[in-house]
Amino acid sequence: MSAIKLKNIVKRYGDGFPAVNDVSIDIADGEFVILVGPSGCGKSTLLRMIVGLEDITDGELSIGEKVVNDLPPRERNLAMVFQNYALYPHLSVYENIAFPLRLAKAPDDEVDTKVREASATLELDEHLERKPGNLSGGQRQRVAMGRAIVREADAFLFDEPLSNLDAKLRGQMRTEIARLQKKLGITTVYVTHDQTEAMTLGDRVAVLKKGVLQQLATPRELYENPGNLFVAGFIGSPPMNFLPAEVEGTQLKLPFGTVEIGEEKAAKGRDKGLLIAGIRPEHFEDASLSDKASDGSTFSAPVDFVEWLGHETYAYVPFEAPAEVKERLAELEKDLDGEGLRTQLVVSLDGATTIKQGEDAKLWVDASKIHLFDPSSGENLTVDAEHAGEIHGRAMAEAAALPD
Amino acid sequence: MKRKIGLVVGVALVLVWCLLPVAWILALSFKSQAAVSNGSDPGFLPLDSFAGWSNYADVWADEQFRRAILNSIGISLISTLLSVIIATLAAYAIARLEFRGKKAVLSVALAIAMFPVVSLVSPLFDLWRTIGLYDTWPGLILPYMSFTLPLAIWTLTAFFREIPWEMEQAAQVDGATSWQAFRKVIVPLAAPGVFTAAILTFFFAWNDFVFGITLTSTEAARPIPAALSFFVGPDPFQRPASLLAAAAVIATIPIVLIVLVFQRKIVAGLTSGAVKG
Numbered sequence: 001m002s003a004i005k006l007k008n009i010v011k012r013y014g015d016g017f018p019a020v021n022d023v024s025i026d027i028a029d030g031e032f033v034i035l036v037g038p039s040g041c042g043k044s045t046l047l048r049m050i051v052g053l054e055d056i057t058d059g060e061l062s063i064g065e066k067v068v069n070d071l072p073p074r075e076r077n078l079a080m081v082f083q084n085y086a087l088y089p090h091l092s093v094y095e096n097i098a099f100p101l102r103l104a105k106a107p108d109d110e111v112d113t114k115v116r117e118a119s120a121t122l123e124l125d126e127h128l129e130r131k132p133g134n135l136s137g138g139q140r141q142r143v144a145m146g147r148a149i150v151r152e153a154d155a156f157l158f159d160e161p162l163s164n165l166d167a168k169l170r171g172q173m174r175t176e177i178a179r180l181q182k183k184l185g186i187t188t189v190y191v192t193h194d195q196t197e198a199m200t201l202g203d204r205v206a207v208l209k210k211g212v213l214q215q216l217a218t219p220r221e222l223y224e225n226p227g228n229l230f231v232a233g234f235i236g237s238p239p240m241n242f243l244p245a246e247v248e249g250t251q252l253k254l255p256f257g258t259v260e261i262g263e264e265k266a267a268k269g270r271d272k273g274l275l276i277a278g279i280r281p282e283h284f285e286d287a288s289l290s291d292k293a294s295d296g297s298t299f300s301a302p303v304d305f306v307e308w309l310g311h312e313t314y315a316y317v318p319f320e321a322p323a324e325v326k327e328r329l330a331e332l333e334k335d336l337d338g339e340g341l342r343t344q345l346v347v348s349l350d351g352a353t354t355i356k357q358g359e360d361a362k363l364w365v366d367a368s369k370i371h372l373f374d375p376s377s378g379e380n381l382t383v384d385a386e387h388a389g390e391i392h393g394r395a396m397a398e399a400a401a402l403p404d
Numbered sequence: 405m406k407r408k409i410g411l412v413v414g415v416a417l418v419l420v421w422c423l424l425p426v427a428w429i430l431a432l433s434f435k436s437q438a439a440v441s442n443g444s445d446p447g448f449l450p451l452d453s454f455a456g457w458s459n460y461a462d463v464w465a466d467e468q469f470r471r472a473i474l475n476s477i478g479i480s481l482i483s484t485l486l487s488v489i490i491a492t493l494a495a496y497a498i499a500r501l502e503f504r505g506k507k508a509v510l511s512v513a514l515a516i517a518m519f520p521v522v523s524l525v526s527p528l529f530d531l532w533r534t535i536g537l538y539d540t541w542p543g544l545i546l547p548y549m550s551f552t553l554p555l556a557i558w559t560l561t562a563f564f565r566e567i568p569w570e571m572e573q574a575a576q577v578d579g580a581t582s583w584q585a586f587r588k589v590i591v592p593l594a595a596p597g598v599f600t601a602a603i604l605t606f607f608f609a610w611n612d613f614v615f616g617i618t619l620t621s622t623e624a625a626r627p628i629p630a631a632l633s634f635f636v637g638p639d640p641f642q643r644p645a646s647l648l649a650a651a652a653v654i655a656t657i658p659i660v661l662i663v664l665v666f667q668r669k670i671v672a673g674l675t676s677g678a679v680k681g
Contacts, residue, residue: 053577
């Protein structure tokens with residue numbers, strides 16, 4: 001087991017296009033780090049550079065104390081689980097798991113002990129003699145993991161290991177992976193585009209956009225203190241709401257009314273003209289159900305659609321945004337692999353709410369949780385820097401400057 | 405129902421069309437030499453003139469025939485083996501590596517495969533006599549390889565392209581050198597392709613007549629198809645038709661065996677289960 005250090009890693013392809021741009025991450029021994037971002041953000045390339053399947057154009061990669069930039073994959077002693085499992089179809093499950101040991105010329109009895117140990121951990125015992133072609137997706141996934149855990153590798157690397165499974169199995173395997181990692185205490189780097197996996201699995205999460213590291217922090221820090229619009233929009237489901245806003249005194253002017261935000265926050269956004277306010281859906285509440293509804297942060301808004309999920313209710317409130325903000329949000333939506341269909345507010349209310357679609361609803365917003373973003377740079381003006389991990393200043397602007 | 409009858413009739417027609425010559429040769433090989441010469445038993449089945457295994461025994465007793473069979477087996481197997489090994493390596497390089505002139509290699513290979521065999525015979529005859537390859541095993545193995553390699557390379561390249569890159573990368577991460585990854589993962593996965601190429605190469609070498617008759621002069625290297633054309637029975641003035649038929653049947657046996665053995669290896673979908681898809 002070892003720490004992995006990425007220092008100013010750059011990957012440039014033949015056409016000069018930087019797929020990974022100056023990324024530095026220190027992964028501690030035994031830590032579970034997630035690389036997350038929309039498709040094409042360079043997360044897989046970064047992982048493949050760590051494992052040695054992709055050359056490093058510039059920068060320094062060390063595992064333990066050793067710089068491994070120029071070592072072939074087999075000398076890095078890392079185990080990897082591929083997105084499509086990459087099992088050896090001509091070998092039985094047993095031989096698939098034993099493959100790394102056989103390559104290392106381990107004696108037969110040692111191979112047998114280790115394979116059986118791994119198969120017991122992964123509950124593959126009754127499948128050992130079968131061929132991968134006869135296994136279900138989840139079983140194949142476990143075989144791929146067995147192949148990784150059977151050898152005492154310095155670290156595990158996962159490349160979107162769950163993206164080929166159906167939703168239910170994905171949830172189970174996610175827990176399984178987390179449990180296994182905690183049990184083995186092995187350094188792990190995990191690539192995904194799924195923010196739920198990122199939030200639930202990682203000790204720390206690195207959010208990437210177009211090969212530029214945006215923020216590296218714990219899931220909680222990312223959620224509560226996103227460094228910029230991109231991170232804010234990427235982490236969380238349903239995503240954070242972005243509204244055009246302006247600070248006047250200690251008041252924040254939103255499309256539906258004004259909200260008192262206090263001097264400290266207001267000072268950060270004052271005299272900056274039009275801003276983007278970011279408010280998470282759950283920071284709203286049905287004013288009639290809230291006992292805090294009297295502190296001046298209530299407003300009335302037309303609800304055009306309601307989704308009742310039992311424990312909570314999503315209400316959709318359309319609003320008009322000035323062209324400048326609209327354009328910015330459409331751009332952001334594109335970066336996040338989504339489509340900017342309409343500007344609307346999604347609020348998550350208690351399941352007990354009686355708000356109906358087509359009605360005007362009285363909503364309360366938790367003003368202390370509002371973030372203010374600079375529309376041009378995308379930076380979070382109200383970030384609590386002490387609880388935001390590493391934010392890479394101007395990362396969003398840097399990424400935006402790169403060609404698509 | 406109607407379609408089923410049509411299918412049965414169609415299959416029967418094709419079978420008769422394909423197997424009639426074989427059946428004919430088989431029937432002929434069991435008739436006595438005399439009956440064939442004077443036409444006393446013109447029927448398809450050897451009724452009055454049934455000769456039992458005597459034709460086969462006579463052919464097998466012939467020293468030259470045994471020698472020709474040995475030549476054919478040896479030459480065909482060696483050219484198949486060499487051709488498949490070289491083609492596997494070449495095809496892997498073409499499928500996996502980026503290098504200049506990759507297209508050129510493939511098109512030249514195809515061009516060679518299309519080259520008419522006959523036009524090469526006389527230059528080769530001269531060349532082989534000069535450098536001492538005339539009437540030797542290598543003298544036949546070389547032209548067989550050069551004609552079967554292109555086809556083998558094309559077949560195998562297609563197979564290698566179908567094998568996902570990840571297989572190899574997984575092996576490398578698991579601790580394999582490039583060579584180990586090739587030998588332990590890629591080659592087993594390409595086995596159907598390798599055996600297809602092997603069968604094609606073996607057929608070409610076994611069935612060749614033109615090279616066999618022009619580049620050999622004695623039983624030192626003469627393969628079976630050429631040897632059959634020189635075959636003379638005990639009576640030089642009588643064509644030994646039933647003996648030839650028996651010889652032809654014997655010459656077919658190795659081909660049937662090879663196909664039966666290799667066919668089992670050509671299992672489609674061997675790569676299923678490697679990756680999700």
